[in-house]
Structure formats: structure tokens, C-alpha cells
Amino acid sequence: MSSIIRTIRFAAQHVWRNLWLSVVTLFLLVLTTISMTLVVGLNIVGGQIITAIEQKVEIDLYFYQYVPEQDVLDAQEFVRGLPETQSVQYTSPQDALKEFKESHADDTALLASLSELDDSVLPASITIKATEISSYPAILESIKNSPYQEFVDRTDYSDNSEMISRIEELTRIANQSALVISTIFLIISIIVIFNTLRITIYNYREEIGIMKLVGATNSFIRLPFVLEGALLGALAAGITLILGYGLLFLTDDSVRAFFEGYNFSLFAYAKTYWYYFFFGEMIGAIVLSVVSSMIAITRYLKV
């Protein structure tokens, strides 16, 4: 027990005595962790945006005013029976008017003029959601070939597939650049940690010499150096996490405003899944720094 505490104390001492070097090393490690988090983050953001947009895709069929409600309901049943359909929702003229009023509750002049109208001023409609984004054309085709086509006044199909593929493309490019940057930082980090450890080992050559001669075991001599790497890694992960959450918190309002109507908050996402990021970054940074310190130790710490 006391040797564990002692080892940790030695490792902390290494970091402290080389404060400047530790700071520079930490800085680089943080950059590496950030850029690697970015790769993961970009994937998440891209995926989330696409899902959000996909959820918005739907077909609205507006029926002629003269079509009896029963025919509209039959049309709904027909669409529901299609294999590509996930859900169909019927909106009666009354419901449509109610919705319209609710969404224009602030516009008193408009509401006043509406109240004079008869309550079937808006057409009946059905809203169709497909099981997959690619199934919409098939649904449209089936409707066109059905007897219900003649009741349909207007078809609203917000085709976002163009936008989705653009976002997919953008995510891919961003992802690749982040990956390249991460790899560069990764290599730089390994080199810097390796050299930090080399310098620490050099600075501690007297202590190491004494340890060897008084009969300290190899593992006891090495452990503080491995731990030094681990400590730097853990610190870097902690700093990255704090920076990341700070940034997300500060930008949350504008990100949300940007994705208005899409119920999309990066901050909320990160808050829900914080432990993934926490453990991911911790493990990543620690493994990275321990591995590079091990390389330095095996090369320069001859015990």
C-alpha cells in the first residue's frame, strides 16, 4: 500500500519538477484528444442531422373539397396497406383549421377574418411516413396508379434526399480531414511524450542509479515513469472533457437555433452520453501516453 502511494508520489514529482515540459506535453496531448474526439463527434453530429432531416421527410396528400370523408379514409387505408408505409395520419378539415389557428395565435386580424369562414375552408389531408427514406417514390407511384388519384388535389413531397446526400458527403469530408489531423497529432504526441520521458529519465539518472544500487526492483524503478505517462494522459483527457463541455455549453443556444425545429442539441447529447466520452478519452489518452512512455523506458531506462 505504502509503495503504491510512494509510486504515485514519485510520478507526480516527475510531472511537477518538469513543469514546463509537462505543460507542453499536456498541451499536445489535449490537442490530440480533441481532434480524435472531433472525429467521433463529427460522425455523431452528421448522423444526428441526417436522422433529424429524415424524420422530417413526409408526403402530404391534400384532397379536393368535394371528396367525402369516407373516400379520404379509404385512401388512408389503402396507403396504410402499402408495404413501404410506416404510418399514415388523417387530418380532417376541422383539425386543419384548429392547427392553423393555433400556429397563428398571435395574428388576431387573421384569426378574426377566419372566424367568419365556414369551418371546412381547409382541405382534408393525409400525412404519410415511409419506413425508409428511399421508399417515398414507390409510395407516390402506388398512389398515382390507384383509383384514389383522382381525389387528390395536391401532393406535397418534401424531397430532402438531395440535401441528405450533401450532408453525408460533407460529413465524410470533414471526417477524413479530422482523421488526417488526428493522425498527425497522434504521431506528434507520441514523439513528444517519448522525449518528455527521455528527459525525465535523464534528469533522474542519479536517483535511478541509487535505486539500482540499493536494490530497488526493476518494476519499482519503472513504474513511476509509466505512471507519469498515465498521469499526463488522464490530465489531458480531463482537460479535453472540460473544454469540450464548456464549448458545447456556450454554443448550445446557437447550435439549437441553427437546427430550429429539429430538436437537436449537441450539449444534451454530450450530457446524456458523457461517460462514453469520459471513458473513451481517458482510455485513449492513457493508452497513448503509456505506450509512448513504455517505448522511452525500454530504450533509455536500462535497469
Place this chain on the structure above:
Amino acid sequence: MIEFHNVTKSYPDGTHALQNASFSIEPGEFVSIVGQSGAGKTTVARLIIAEEFASKGKVVIGGWDITNIKHRQIPVLRRQIGVVFQDFKLLQRKTVYENVAFGLEVCGTTPEKIAKIVPQVLKIVGLQGKAEKFPEQLSGGEQQRVVIARSLVHRPKILLADEPTGNLDTITANEIIDLLLKINQLGTTVVMVTHNPDIVNRLQKRVITIEKGKIIADKQKGSYHL
């Protein structure tokens, strides 16, 4: 306690530092190893603590054949040998107490034990009052006493001193020798490497003389002349 059986040591560059050397040191002895610079004295010391390994022959310490000692067992060997080496200095950033305690700390000794042992060895070397001083606040002789104190923390059966009086004036050097004699009287086998004839001649103890890697004399009440 220490046995060399026909030991030859060649360094990788081809230097024959020791050739066919044989001697045996009994428990409780005080032995000086003398010889000119480059004779192979430090090589003998390094072979004893398994810092170097015999190219030929056999080295036995306390009945343990360490000729082919496993890497992992070296710490076990070294905890039984106190070492005072030329290039084995004190840590300037640590106090006398901390320097001595360091030798125990790094071997995993508990803080309670450290608190007990350190004052004891400081008393043996006569530095009770200087525990909180830093090395630069001490004289050369006092510094050497701290090094000796540190070498005693594991209560070693053997004390191996390579040039323990190296940079000291005659009076201080004699004080250090007296300290080594005292440690020897407490039951520790002392092996001292030196090339100072005055010290050896004053001691009137066993002397092993090495010349160009060969043992040329081994006398019970020996002397050494340049």
C-alpha cells in the same frame, strides 16, 4: 562470504580487466583491494554486486553462485550488500535524512520502519544532529558518512566501498576508515577498494593487490607500496 574462482572479465571492447583471479573473503573480514589506476579494482567491485558478469570463472556471494544470476534476483543480492561507490552520490535536493530514507523507500519499506532505521544508522555514522541539513551544507567527510549511512539501511552482511576516501584530506580520510572499522566490528564484512598506501599501511589488515588484472599478492597483514 565472497569467493572468486578463476574469474576473468573481458569488456566488450576487448579490454581484459581481470584475468584468472581467485580469492576468498570470510565473514567478518576487513579486506583492502589495492592496485594502480586501471588495475581492475572497480571491476572486482562491479562483479560482486552483479553490475558486471564474469566472462569466465565463478563468483559466489554468501554461498550463492551469482555468475549467471537472473535479472530479477539482482535486487535481492544488492539488498545484502551496502555500496559506497565513487560515482554514487547524494541527492542534492534531499536532506540527509531523506537521502538515507530514500534507500529504504525505493525498496518498499514501510514508513514506520524507515522512521526507526534512519536515526539508527545516522547515529552509527555520527550524524544525529545533521539530519535536516542538505548535502551542500556538509563537509566532504560528512557527505561520505551520509553515503555510508545510506549503504547500511538494509543491515547488509557486506559493505563494499570503492575509494571511500577519494577526495578527502588525510585526517578526514582516517575518520572515514575508523568508521568502516567500527562497522566491521559490528559484524559486517568490509571490502574496501583504494590506491592510497597510507591508509592501507595504517590498517594492518588483509590486502589483495591487483596489477593489470592479475592478483599479484594477498597478505593477511599486508601493506602496499607504489
